[in-house]
Amino acid sequence: MTPFSLKLIATGKALPTQKVSSDELDKRLNKPAGYVQKRSGIIYRHHADLHLTQAGLAGQAILNACQNANLSLSDIDLLIAVNGVPQQALPSTASHIFAHLNWQGAGYDVNASCVGFLPALEQAGALLNMGCYKRIAICASDLASRGLNWQDDETALIFGDGAACVILEKGTDNDGGLLGFLMKSYPDGIEYCQIQAGGTAKNPKTGMCEDDFYFKMDGYGVFKKTSEVLPAFLDNLLNTPKNPLTIQKIDLWLVHQASHLGMSHLIKRLGIAPQKVINIYPTHGNQVSASLPTVLHEAVSTGQWQQGKTVALVGTGAGLTLAGAIWQI
């Protein structure tokens, strides 16, 4: 991949107002006190009530980013709407966002499960550098709570809802940009994370049951496969064309907030300094595709997004799909 310039203009985020604490879940699920927090690693996560739409939450994140940039919607030339699960089978979530905001925009959806933000970032960079658009917004949104099976501790306890938006321009050569990008699918992991209904596979014509609408995960499978392939994947990602990097040369790690065990294993296994990893998991949970841009928003909000830093964005998603990008700020 050719490195190219990319300038982060602003970020924004949105969370449903309803906080669901692990203490509250202990009671709701008839568990001993402290069980849910210990099992999930989460203090609280946000879950949308049934009136909130995915496009509504995404719209809040977009308006928040626009406000932070002193821009209006008409200043955005393209919206890339990222989601792990869309609002409807048809039309696109981008269309629903346009309708929610009453915005005659241009845009489409990108989906790569939990890591869709990363190919959207590469696309946006390429489109901006080719002069196709002046300013692009990427907004990732997911309402994971709509697909949780409360009978299944391994999955139901770790997810939170959310949306986050970044606004990008080409910038100048001094603004930094993407140094590297890598994505790879490991199809023997296709069954590790699934919601089987929702498309052409399971529906009234082919047969379906309530269970097909719930998120199912083989956590051990994900863990084992990720442990097996991640070191070589990272080596390839860090081997950027002009200036090969090492794990130690990365100043800031923005990782998909998959689970507390997954993240702590990654940090130990790869020898990453924990203080370089942004961790919002205890107060957000795994927000599917919204995790990565929410972490980026956190980096900006807390002043850790600073010019001169070399940032690695990395995640694992259903598929099994690995994706990563190196961003020189």
Next chain:
Amino acid sequence: MTPFSLKLIATGKALPTQKVSSDELDKRLNKPAGYVQKRSGIIYRHHADLHLTQAGLAGQAILNACQNANLSLSDIDLLIAVNGVPQQALPSTASHIFAHLNWQGAGYDVNASCVGFLPALEQAGALLNMGCYKRIAICASDLASRGLNWQDDETALIFGDGAACVILEKGTDNDGGLLGFLMKSYPDGIEYCQIQAGGTAKNPKTGMCEDDFYFKMDGYGVFKKTSEVLPAFLDNLLNTPKNPLTIQKIDLWLVHQASHLGMSHLIKRLGIAPQKVINIYPTHGNQVSASLPTVLHEAVSTGQWQQGKTVALVGTGAGLTLAGAIWQI
């Protein structure tokens, strides 16, 4: 948008083996002889049996394109999987294609209802020209038959299933490329075309019924809104940066095969010479996102895709979304 080079290496397509003739539907639906063909404008369409998966059909189209280019899957650096409706809510249809083909590839889904092929084409062009990838496959697939309500003549009769793939490289300056691209959403048309279930909006938690899984269309609404906005949209599309075009200067029209009435109205209203428009609708129907690349494959297969021609690709999709591209071959 900056014009950029783009070289079509090969195309491929796949159709389910099962042909459903309009005569057969007359009998199945207890209609008088000739009713379905007159109403739909279709002689026959292809519908998948319940064992065929969307990824299976997409995989056939990809292998067909690879064969036509004398390439193997390992020669494809990125797969952009386009669909109107995905195979499952999670993971991406790209992941399912990788699993079906046992291919450790890189890729993601793009969704803009019926016109997703066009933003995928612009993205692919930008990514190739920025040197991010050497060779990109775009494969659009849809199994519309899985979402048809046979009680609803307006929608059930006009759709067919299919998949089509194009393989692209940057090419040289002599290979032509994209001269223009335009996409726009008209959100007052959000309810004209919908499948409401399948995502976070309608599911077991929020409430759903069988009807929510079927495609619903306000055909008159689509027609009225498209008629209103298309002329100005086309003017903007044809007003390419370096060499503004007119409708008469377009040599070949590759249009989304929405319906026979929609297409014939478009041709008359805009004063397009009918022989310049590729029409596969009578034997394919509306194949949702697979229509546009299937039409492109038809142009290549019939020798109408010739160097020096200026081609317009245009379509209307749910949302309501209009998209168009100008390709100088």
